Ligand SMILES: Cc1cc2nc3c(=O)[nH]c(=O)nc-3n(C[C@H](O)[C@H](O)[C@H](O)COP(=O)(O)O)c2cc1C
Ligand code: SF4
């Protein structure tokens with residue numbers, strides 16, 4: 106863990122914040138005040154699905170139950186994503202203050218961080234941090250001197266399963282079951298962890314909340330676009346000179362991102378990780394936003410030397426391995442798509458069969474039970490479409506041209 | 508298994524149940540602790556966990572089989588995981604894998620005869636901006652080259 110805090114630049118998440126400030130603000134801020142500012146901010150979930158955070162919290166707050174829970178989704182399994190690791194390592198105050206604020210607002214006494222097993226090395230520093238919060242009365246009983254404001258945080262580790270980032274699979278895992286997604290409804294806001302109302306939020310969403318409570322919803326929405334308020338942390342990797350985590354306003358174009366990280370000879374940009382879509386040069390003017398190209402933050406850059414079919418195969422191998430196998434479209438569909446890619450690789454395919462696979466991919470999007478199978482066709486469809494010249498006609502130094 | 512060994516395992520699991528509780532939600536941390544100490548979860552350990560948490564042994568087995576970091580067969584003392592996801596792949600992870608395979612005389616998925624090392628692939632471990640990435644147990648190494656990988660292994664071997 107880095108001891109010296111790096112200075113990062115950003116208008117929202119990486120802007121000034123004093124540890125504990127959001128929690129202390131609650132002395133004068135009612136639950137309704139928090140919900141009001143959140144609604145005003147227009148904050149949407151940063152974990153990928155983009156559900157309005159104010160609505161999620163209102164529903165959990167309104168649900169009747171003797172127990173409620175806050176879960177921080179730190180499973181960060183999407184290939185190409187590492188911004189949650191940076192937040193937890195360098196800005197734990199934002200994330201944990203956000204959890205305490207969530208607990209206060211929805212009426213939960215316990216928060217659980219579901220940390221991916223691959224981040225085991227963060228366990229000790231995070232637990233040490235929580236201990237300091239307790240000593241400073243930012244966690245525990247009568248927080249910030251407010252009688253009856255009790256909240257504690259546990260950290261639970263995953264054990265290497267991508268699907269456990271899906272919120273209902275995550276809850277199953279926490280309850281001691283295989284990480285198999287649940288049917289919805291009911292939603293976690295009503296029937297979540299141990300059957301109690303639960304709000305599940307991404308690390309970055311919670312970090313944004315801490316700022317919003319201090320600086321207001323209006324301040325937050327000054328950045329970004331009308332429909333995508335605030336900023337987004339991007340985890341940028343691949344063929345560029347300055348990979349890393351960057352904070353950009355929503356509405357930034359792919360072209361601007363490429364410039365930011367000094368990427369040259371870019372052929373393709375995969376936005377949203379393995380489950381995202383792949384853009385070609387003609388699409389680099391598109392914007393990163395909920396209304397255009399949405400993303401949980403993964404941006405992978407590929408230059409002219411990369412083989413698109415190889416990239417696609419790598420993604421599909423990932424999904425074949427990570428599908429929980431519960432439902433047929435996803436369990437079988439991913440295997441069929443991978444086989445199709447291998448047929449193209451061997452030059453042993455027909456266009457009519459590829460078209461059938463495209464149809465299968467569309468079916469998976471609607472018929473799969475959870476987000477994994479609903480989104481795993483994305484790279485297949487977008488790479489086959491956006492790079493069909495290279496893949497099928499081999500004119501760009503692609504595999505058939507070699 | 509000898510009777511003394513069995514008793515030791517039982518005692519260990521009883522202690523874990525004291526720490527994590529006997530609710531089913533304690534299953535994950537309990538199994539993780541056993542895995543960490545013994546590098547696998549034996550049949551007997553599974554039975555004991557099942558008994559103490561009052562669930563069926565098959566459920567414990569089914570749980571273990573779902574999670575890639577938990578296993579029922581012993582692995583090496585040190586587990587090497589190389590990221591096989593696309594960004595590390597394009598940063599020449601294959602050369603690193605080949606060097607380790609040569610040096611240890613095993614293939615990915617295998618364990619060395621002296622049980623010191625198991626070599627595996629991992630999916631993205633969140634170090635994509637500094638690939639190729641490799642983890643040995645819970646330590647992560649970045650910008651790994653074939654040479655650096657072998658130096659790390661000698662260091663780990665001690
Ligand atoms: C296969 C799959 C994996 C996911 N992985 C994550 C993850 O690692 N982190 C995360 O925050 N959300 C992940 N999600 C989204 C969650 O289900 C959920 O929408 C999110 O945690 C809600 O938080 P938010 O509203 O703050 O975004 C995943 C979804 C799917 C379908
Ligand atoms: S879509 Fe895939 S991961 Fe999701 S429930 Fe179905 S089989 Fe499991």
Ligand code: FES
Nearest residue numbers: 590595632634635
């Ligand atoms: S792609 Fe290797 S760590 Fe992410």
